[in-house]
């Protein structure tokens with residue numbers, strides 16, 4: 642289970658969110674078996690997506706994020722709902738790069754240049770689509786830029802994912818500050834000082850966790866706490882819908898050559914198998 646801690650700081654002029662997503666990143670590693678650099682890229686994106694999800698207002702609201710870079714990792718796709726169930730995938734989880742000169746994982750190199758797209762969906766009305774160029778591919782800067790350009794919301798974000806030698810995540814999470822309207826210059830510069838304290842965030846998360854960061858750095862504030870987890874919402878109904886759009890002819894062709902139609906969920910690896918009878922039944926219900 643991941644944790645989110647939220648409060649207002651600096652005379653209620655700045656909102657603070659501390660995220661501990663270690664468990665979420667480990668679930669993603671379990672499903673996707675990524676290289677450390679892919680785990681870091683996906684883990685950072687999942688963490689930022691959970692933060693975005695925590696700002697959804699209504700029960701049925703949900704969002705998806707696509708990081709479309711030209712690097713060897715391919716696209717990263719994540720999604721989160723208002724209950725803070727998050728899921729994600731990276732196109733090429735086995736892509737690998739040498740460490741950077743400073744010994745850090747080269748997430749920016751893995752992601753490359755391109756853009757990110759955020760789609761916010763509610764049950765009523767058209768989805769809201771926001772898009773902006775990637776700044777560095779390091780994810781935190783890219784999300785901060787997205788908030789600045791697409792949502793006119795000044796945001797400072799630190800994200801960290803620490804991967805151990807066994808490929809497991811030792812610590813992952815984020816610290817996000819957002820400037821409220823009418824915020825004083827003094828609070829803005831203090832917010833900058835605060836975010837600069839978290840350049841080694843992943844090690845801090847490994848050592849003291851998200852709760853420990855709240856207590857150690859923001860002990861005077863009262864936080865509201867939320868749970869979040871890696872959970873896929875794929876279902877047979879959803880896959881039925883996908884197959885209906887593919888069409889019966891193509892499915893019959895697959896049945897002929899493969900003996901079955903097998904669909905694997907990109908987010909949780911769950912397999913959905915359709916035999917001849919299932920395909921017939923699927924299309925007999927079609928109105």
Ligand SMILES: [Zn+2]
Pocket residue numbers: 873874875906907908909910911
């Ligand atoms: Zn799934």
